[in-house]
Amino acid sequence: MKESFIMPESEMLLEQYKLYVEMADRLSARRAQTNKFYIALLTSLLLVLSAVSEKNLFLNYKIPVFFFLSLLGILLNYVWYINIKSYRQLNSGKFKIIQQMEESLPFQCYTDEWKLLGEGENSNKYLQFTAIEPNVPKILVIPYVLMMMYSLILFLL
Numbered sequence: 001m002k003e004s005f006i007m008p009e010s011e012m013l014l015e016q017y018k019l020y021v022e023m024a025d026r027l028s029a030r031r032a033q034t035n036k037f038y039i040a041l042l043t044s045l046l047l048v049l050s051a052v053s054e055k056n057l058f059l060n061y062k063i064p065v066f067f068f069l070s071l072l073g074i075l076l077n078y079v080w081y082i083n084i085k086s087y088r089q090l091n092s093g094k095f096k097i098i099q100q101m102e103e104s105l106p107f108q109c110y111t112d113e114w115k116l117l118g119e120g121e122n123s124n125k126y127l128q129f130t131a132i133e134p135n136v137p138k139i140l141v142i143p144y145v146l147m148m149m150y151s152l153i154l155f156l157l
Contacts, residue, residue, distance in 0.1 A: 010104075017101045021110075024094040031087040035133070038080040042140055045073050049147055066151035073144030077137040084137070088130045 007015070049069050052062065095110060102108035117126035 013101065013104055017098070017105065020094070020098060020101065024091065024098060027087070027090055027094060031084075031091070034083055034087070035080075035136075038076065038083075038137070039140075042073060042076055042080075045069060045076070046143060049073075049143075063151050063154045066147055067155070070144045070148035070151060074141055074148065077141040077144065081134060081137040084134050088133075091130070 049066065052065055052069070056062075095114075099108070099111045099114070102111050114120075120126060120128045120131075123131075
């Protein structure tokens, strides 16, 4: 006869808590990797646009190349912005669950830390990365919009 081991509820909660905190940490790491990917991709695309302009590449097709590469940059910035929003929602959900789990634990480190930081309401105590992060694609889209406008002006002339 096999002996089964049943873990006490408090130990089970602690194991679930540790696993869930690790999953939240992995999500944050994946989020950082995603941001690095988009930054590398979009800056590379700007370098391509610069090379097309400076080296007079695609002489007969410069205007459509500028237009479509600019459009690609604008679309990539939009997709990146949506990714940031999605990661923010996922992280928020995970930390709400962590805080719920902490209600049954003797010490609520994440909940207490959040309270100590003013729950994100006071930027003097804590300036949330998630408040800054969505502005990066909004700023990085500007050169692409300018390049698109430039290509449209060239087309109209």
